[in-house]
Amino acid sequence: MKRYLQLATEFENLIANGTLEPGVRLPSVRQASSSYRVSPSTVFQAYYTLERRGLIVARPRSGYFVASRPALTKSLTIVSKRSIDEAYGDSLVIRFMQAQRRCSHPGLGSSEPSAQLFPLGRISRSLAAAVRRMSSSRNALSAGKAEADLRRQIALRYIVTGVTVPIDEVIVTSGALDALILCLQVLTRPGDTIAIERPAFHAVQGAVQRLHLKAVEIPVDPHRGLDLGALAEALRQHPVRACWFMTTLHQPTGATLSDERKEALVRLLARHGVPLIEDDVFRELHFGLTPAYPAKRFDSNGLVLHCGSFSKSLAPGLRLGWVAAGRYAARIERARWLTMAPASVPAQSAIADYLEHGDYDRLLRKVRRELAYLQTRMVAAVVRYFPQGTLVVRPPGGFFLWVELPEGVETVQLFEMAEAHEIAIAPGAIFSCGHEFRRHIRLNYGRPWTSDVEKEMHTLGLLATRAMAEHGTARHTGHEGAE
Amino acid sequence: MKRYLQLATEFENLIANGTLEPGVRLPSVRQASSSYRVSPSTVFQAYYTLERRGLIVARPRSGYFVASRPALTKSLTIVSKRSIDEAYGDSLVIRFMQAQRRCSHPGLGSSEPSAQLFPLGRISRSLAAAVRRMSSSRNALSAGKAEADLRRQIALRYIVTGVTVPIDEVIVTSGALDALILCLQVLTRPGDTIAIERPAFHAVQGAVQRLHLKAVEIPVDPHRGLDLGALAEALRQHPVRACWFMTTLHQPTGATLSDERKEALVRLLARHGVPLIEDDVFRELHFGLTPAYPAKRFDSNGLVLHCGSFSKSLAPGLRLGWVAAGRYAARIERARWLTMAPASVPAQSAIADYLEHGDYDRLLRKVRRELAYLQTRMVAAVVRYFPQGTLVVRPPGGFFLWVELPEGVETVQLFEMAEAHEIAIAPGAIFSCGHEFRRHIRLNYGRPWTSDVEKEMHTLGLLATRAMAEHGTARHTGHEGAE
Numbered sequence: 011m012k013r014y015l016q017l018a019t020e021f022e023n024l025i026a027n028g029t030l031e032p033g034v035r036l037p038s039v040r041q042a043s044s045s046y047r048v049s050p051s052t053v054f055q056a057y058y059t060l061e062r063r064g065l066i067v068a069r070p071r072s073g074y075f076v077a078s079r080p081a082l083t084k085s086l087t088i089v090s091k092r093s094i095d096e097a098y099g100d101s102l103v104i105r106f107m108q109a110q111r112r113c114s115h116p117g118l119g120s121s122e123p124s125a126q127l128f129p130l131g132r133i134s135r136s137l138a139a140a141v142r143r144m145s146s147s148r149n150a151l152s153a154g155k156a157e158a159d160l161r162r163q164i165a166l167r168y169i170v171t172g173v174t175v176p177i178d179e180v181i182v183t184s185g186a187l188d189a190l191i192l193c194l195q196v197l198t199r200p201g202d203t204i205a206i207e208r209p210a211f212h213a214v215q216g217a218v219q220r221l222h223l224k225a226v227e228i229p230v231d232p233h234r235g236l237d238l239g240a241l242a243e244a245l246r247q248h249p250v251r252a253c254w255f256m257t258t259l260h261q262p263t264g265a266t267l268s269d270e271r272k273e274a275l276v277r278l279l280a281r282h283g284v285p286l287i288e289d290d291v292f293r294e295l296h297f298g299l300t301p302a303y304p305a306k307r308f309d310s311n312g313l314v315l316h317c318g319s320f321s322k323s324l325a326p327g328l329r330l331g332w333v334a335a336g337r338y339a340a341r342i343e344r345a346r347w348l349t350m351a352p353a354s355v356p357a358q359s360a361i362a363d364y365l366e367h368g369d370y371d372r373l374l375r376k377v378r379r380e381l382a383y384l385q386t387r388m389v390a391a392v393v394r395y396f397p398q399g400t401l402v403v404r405p406p407g408g409f410f411l412w413v414e415l416p417e418g419v420e421t422v423q424l425f426e427m428a429e430a431h432e433i434a435i436a437p438g439a440i441f442s443c444g445h446e447f448r449r450h451i452r453l454n455y456g457r458p459w460t461s462d463v464e465k466e467m468h469t470l471g472l473l474a475t476r477a478m479a480e481h482g483t484a485r486h487t488g489h490e491g492a493e
Numbered sequence: 494m495k496r497y498l499q500l501a502t503e504f505e506n507l508i509a510n511g512t513l514e515p516g517v518r519l520p521s522v523r524q525a526s527s528s529y530r531v532s533p534s535t536v537f538q539a540y541y542t543l544e545r546r547g548l549i550v551a552r553p554r555s556g557y558f559v560a561s562r563p564a565l566t567k568s569l570t571i572v573s574k575r576s577i578d579e580a581y582g583d584s585l586v587i588r589f590m591q592a593q594r595r596c597s598h599p600g601l602g603s604s605e606p607s608a609q610l611f612p613l614g615r616i617s618r619s620l621a622a623a624v625r626r627m628s629s630s631r632n633a634l635s636a637g638k639a640e641a642d643l644r645r646q647i648a649l650r651y652i653v654t655g656v657t658v659p660i661d662e663v664i665v666t667s668g669a670l671d672a673l674i675l676c677l678q679v680l681t682r683p684g685d686t687i688a689i690e691r692p693a694f695h696a697v698q699g700a701v702q703r704l705h706l707k708a709v710e711i712p713v714d715p716h717r718g719l720d721l722g723a724l725a726e727a728l729r730q731h732p733v734r735a736c737w738f739m740t741t742l743h744q745p746t747g748a749t750l751s752d753e754r755k756e757a758l759v760r761l762l763a764r765h766g767v768p769l770i771e772d773d774v775f776r777e778l779h780f781g782l783t784p785a786y787p788a789k790r791f792d793s794n795g796l797v798l799h800c801g802s803f804s805k806s807l808a809p810g811l812r813l814g815w816v817a818a819g820r821y822a823a824r825i826e827r828a829r830w831l832t833m834a835p836a837s838v839p840a841q842s843a844i845a846d847y848l849e850h851g852d853y854d855r856l857l858r859k860v861r862r863e864l865a866y867l868q869t870r871m872v873a874a875v876v877r878y879f880p881q882g883t884l885v886v887r888p889p890g891g892f893f894l895w896v897e898l899p900e901g902v903e904t905v906q907l908f909e910m911a912e913a914h915e916i917a918i919a920p921g922a923i924f925s926c927g928h929e930f931r932r933h934i935r936l937n938y939g940r941p942w943t944s945d946v947e948k949e950m951h952t953l954g955l956l957a958t959r960a961m962a963e964h965g966t967a968r969h970t971g972h973e974g975a976e
Contacts, residue, residue: 107830111637122636125627134624137839141617144608144810153605153810154594184667184812187834200683200705216831222683327627327636327838329667347590348699351670354837355810356620 013048014055021056022233025065025076036066036074063401087208088248089215089443090224102422103212103440109425113434118466121211121436123409123456125326127377132368133325136360144356156355157182159362164318164332167365173307173316179339181346184353186291186319186331190254191217193287193315193333196345197252198223205244205253205284207236209441209450211261214254226250227442232403232412235265238274245282252285258302259292262441262452263412264405266302273308280311285338288316291331294323297378298406312337320361323374328357381409381456388455391464395471397478409456415449418481419474422448427473433466496531497538504539505716508548508559519549519557546884570691571731572698572926573707585905585923586695592908592917601949602917604694606892606939608809610860615851616808619843627839639838640665642845647801647815650848656790656799662822664829667836669774669802669814673737674700676770676798676816679828680735681706688727688736688767690719692924692933694744697737709733710925715886715895718748721757728765735768741785742775745924745935746895747888749785756791763794768821771799774814777806780861781889795820803844806857811840864892864939871938874947878954880961892939898932901964902957905931910956916949 024030037045042053057074060066066074110119117124140156161180168175183189198204200222206214208227218225226244229237236255244250257275258266267275279286288305296302306314315338319331330353335342364370385404388411392402399416415421421437428435438450457463507513520528525536540557543549549557593602600607623639644663651658666672681687683705689697691710701708709727712720719738727733740750740758750758762769771788779785789797798821802814813836818825847853868887871894875885882899898904904920911918921933940946 103831104827130624130627134621134839137624138617138621141613141620141808141811144613184671184837185834188667191832195703213832213834220678220828220832325624328624329834329837344587345703348586349674349696349703351668351696351812354667354812354840356617357837357840 014052014059017042017046017048017052017056018059021060022063022065025233030076032076032078034076035072036076038073087227087444088203088224089206089218089227091219091222102437103216106212106425106434106436106440109429109434113429113432117457117463118453118470119434119436120454120456122326123322123454124458126458127380127456128324128326129373130325133328133360133364136363137328137356140356140359140363143359153352153355156359156362157352159366160330160358161332163362163365164334167370168334171301171303171307173304173334175316175334178343179334179336180332181335181339181343182330182332182353182358183346183350184331185321185329186289186317187213188350189317189331189333190287190289191220192342192346192350193317193335193338194221194223194252194254195349196338196341197285197287202251203248205241205248205250205255207255207260208444209262209438209447211256212440215443217254227444228255230260230263230265232263232265232405235260235263235267235271236275238271238278241275242278245278245284250282250284252287253279254287254289255305256289256292257305258290258296259405259408261292261408262410262436262438262450264403264408264410266296266298266406267305269303269308272303272305276305276308276314280309280313284313285336286314288314290316291319291322292408293318294374295378295381295409296407297382302406306334306336309336315342323377324364324370325357325361328361329354330357330361378407381407384409384455384457384459385411387459388453388467391467392453395468397471397475400474409454411453411455413451413453415451415474416478417449418478420448420477420481421451424451424470424474424477427477428470431469431473433469435470497535497542500525500529500531500535500539501542504543505546505548508716513559515559515561517559518555519559521556570710570927571686571707572689572701572710585920586699589695589908589917589919589923592912596912596915596917600940600946601936601953602919603937603939604919605809606805606864606937607941609941610863610939611807611809612856613808616811616843616847619846620839623839623842623846626842636835636838639842639845640835642849643813643841644815646845646848647817650853651817654784654786654790656787656817658799658817661826662817662819663815664818664822664826665813665815665836665841666829666833667814668804668812669772669800670696671833672800672814672816673770673772674703675825675829675833676800676818676821677704677706677735677737678832679821679824680768680770685734686731688724688731688733688738690738690743691927692745692921692930694739695923698926700737710927711738713743713746713748715746715748715888718743718750718754719758721754721761724758725761728761728767733765733767735770736762737770737772738788739772739775740788741773741779742888742891744775744891745893745919745921745933747886747891747893749779749781749889750788752786752791755786755788759788759791759797763792763796767796768819769797771797773799774802774805775891776801777857778861778864778892779890780865785890789817789819792819798825806860807847807853808840808844811844812837813840813844861890864890867892867938867940867942868894870942871936871950874950875936878951880954880958883957892937894936894938896934896936898934898957899961900932901961903931903960903964904934907934907953907957907960910960911953914952914956916952918953 039050039053043050065077067077068074160182161177164180165175165177194217203224205228206225207230226248228241228244257272290304293302304316306316314336316334392413397416401414402411422439425435425437436452438447441447522533522536526533548560550560551557643665644660647663648658648660677700686707688711689708690713709731711724740755742749773787776785787799789799797819799817875896880899884897885894905922908918908920919935921930924930
């Protein structure tokens with residue numbers, strides 16, 4: 011990497027992790043040149059790069075300053091069933107889902123990791139044994155026993171994350187989405203306001219619609235994660251009943267809040283007495299240098315309802331999730347009993363058995379190594395095939411890249427172009443019902459790297475480059491026409 | 494059976510199936526004596542029995558008349574989240590569910606059939622193969638393929654019931670309850686009114702609470718099923734947005750609407766343009782002499798959303814259900830995609846495989862034969878152990894008996910007494926939030942008959958008899974005190 015880019019990246023990190031707050035003045039070119047031992051022109055080039063990215067602003071005769079995060083100014087969008095219906099009438103999300111099914115290679119746009127990453131032979135044997143035990147007259151498998159076993163194993167796993175969770179606090183559901191929606195249902199009534207992220211996984215907007223809620227969208231920065239300032243503002247301005255946030259490996263950006271910021275989040279919400287539904291389905295896939303703890307670790311008030319899943323990290327497609335529901339556990343459990351059927355009994359038994367007797371930690375280490383490798387391949391393919399000016403942030407885990415294409419590439423259009431080539435991608439617009447993220451795509455790298463994947467990336471890159479060229483021509487033509 | 498009881502039963506059936514409508518005069522004692530070739534005193538005894546049961550009334554100097562169904566007069570109860578909360582604050586349902594888990598023999602009160610009735614070895618092999626196929630790189634199992642296969646198999650099965658259901662109309666969910674609630678969610682908004690049955694499975698009231706609806710309760714007679722007159726009245730009086738009814742083997746009564754009455758129901762709703770969510774999870778277990786068709790068979794307007802499940806008839810605990818959603822299919826499918834995670838992929842694949850290659854019809858014949866035998870055993874045990882005056886209606890299928898105990902036995906109290914003996918029963922009060930069905934219990938006979946079951950029935954009978962005796966004493970004492 012060129013020296014000026016290295017320097018720019020260093021400053022970018024300092025801005026991202028909050029060392030350089032918005033409004034702070036950067037060292038002068040002379041100071042920076044001397045302390046970083048680079049030429050003044052290298053500093054200039056680095057500052058110019060940061061300025062182009064909108065991270066710093068030049069003020070004449072004063073120097074360079076860290077830009078206010080632009081998201082903040084438009085942070086407090088309120089969405090509701092109506093605005094979601096109107097904004098895109100769900101149709102893009104539906105088209106996206108249909109494309110996933112139609113295309114012969116749904117990998118790049120998929121929301122799930124490939125099952126090929128997981129040694130499902132072991133799970134399959136446990137599952138078969140559990141089903142057989144259900145129907146044997148001796149030693150029959152009861153629903154109560156399977157659930158109790160799984161709850162105990164989940165509670166035990168929390169110990170690793172430094173959180174003490176009594177078994178009674180754990181409520182098992184058919185997948186994490188059921189747990190998340192159950193929490194929302196217990197914490198809100200129709201018409202209430204909650205806080206969600208922008209961008210957010212499209213199921214979040216689906217839940218807002220389904221439960222007839224309103225939602226205030228809090229911006230997420232791919233580097234720093236959730237904008238706590240905007241959240242504080244939202245809590246002041248709106249009667250927020252609950253928050254639904256992904257604190258680690260946020261989807262689609264991959265942003266992970268630092269421990270400090272997780273703690274600050276928990277404190278801020280405690281001051282307002284607002285519960286946090288912590289959507290933490292990717293944490294087991296975190297491969298950063300330091301471990302990522304759940305925000306629940308910093309909660310001493312029982313206000314954090316921590317939701318997890320085995321679908322991303324152990325058994326995709328089996329649909330088992332849970333919530334450790336803090337002070338709301340009794341209410342959540344009642345609601346589950348009264349309004350939801352219990353989760354699959356053999357699946358619960360099989361997973362409990364694996365957690366007790368299998369080697370989940372070794373499996374996770376293997377999966378994380380594999381994902382880290384696959385991320386490298388995917389980043390390299392983006393660099394190689396995508397147009398110059400494409401931005402990509404490497405998340406510290408998971409299986410998604412959040413990619414911003416240069417001016418001129420509308421990714422909804424790219425989605426349509428790609429579909430003609432049997433490639434299904436996830437355009438940024440499905441992650442917000444505003445007209446944002448029009449140049450973003452979410453890329454799934456959670457499957458074995460094959461020449462097919464390489465070819466799809468190549469095709470996508472060509473399509474994006476063509477879109478840019480056409481855009482350039484169109485603009486040019488448009489300009490001529492206007493004269 | 495004594496001759497007068499036989500005669501009473503004959504009349505009861507004529508009243509139940511609607512041949513003798515309310516208000517119709519019964520034959521005089523002399524006429525009946527001559528046409529049934531029995532003594533006048535036998536007719537007297539039969540009429541007296543029917544009168545005691547409230548089925549007919551004597552009018553001085555006019556003879557005996559079929560009684561107006563008493564339920565009708567109090568038919569239009571409206572329940573809502575609030576009234577359900579207030580009525581019993583869910584606590585009885587929760588206590589019931591907890592007892593199911595605590596007791597070592599949860600059979601009698603359980604809502605599920607025993608898995609031991611089903612040959613799960615076959616399902617378990619399919620399931621294991623499906624999970625393995627998910628993770629193999631060749632011939633991988635995709636979510637789309639598994640779901641498409643299952644939808645096709647479900648659509649094919651409808652042909653047997655005389656209903657043509659295009660594949661597109663079938664939406665697969667994690668269990669029938671998810672399908673039922675999804676339908677309600679699409680058809681209603683918070684605050685809307687729906688029509689439900691009284692009594693009804695407690696999850697129905699749970700859904701009313703969860704979705705913030707109001708519900709008008711339509712009485713169900715154990716013989717005739719849903720009171721269509723009361724429904725017609727409800728449709729006139731209330732802005733009913735949708736109905737949720739069990740037309741075959743209603744839970745808990747076991748009532749099954751005749752084909753004629755199903756057709757009348759569909760016509761009545763069509764006149765009002767009101768959709769019917771047909772909860773038909775027990776129909777495959779119908780072992781009556783004539784087949785039981787779904788009401789959807791009589792629907793030519795696409796107004797019937799027919800919900801089914803494999804949990805009662807093939808694979809308990811696997812959690813797979815569906816809805817054939819008529820004209821609402823596109824909306825229901827959108828809502829499922831936007832707000833629900835897909836059902837377990839290996840489970841879908843395993844069931845589709847079984848439906849295609851297994852012999853489901855032969856299995857069902859076997860299960861029905863077994864259930865018919867178990868019903869006989871359970872009825873015999875009720876007759877043998879329960880106090881005189883206990884009423885039980887034999888349903889034409891399923892695995893529940895709806896039993897009415899004589900005056901003096903409060904079944905909530907019996908539930909508590911039984912729990913002390915490690916027996917969990919389902920008291921009638923959990924099937925309505927009014928103060929009804931206080932002398933009813935639902936008995937599950939869907940498990941192999943063992944000496945344990947016999948012993949539990951014996952214990953229950955003793956407890957009921959004791960409760961009656963104590964009640965008698967208490968009343969007597971109370972009477973003395975008042976003097």
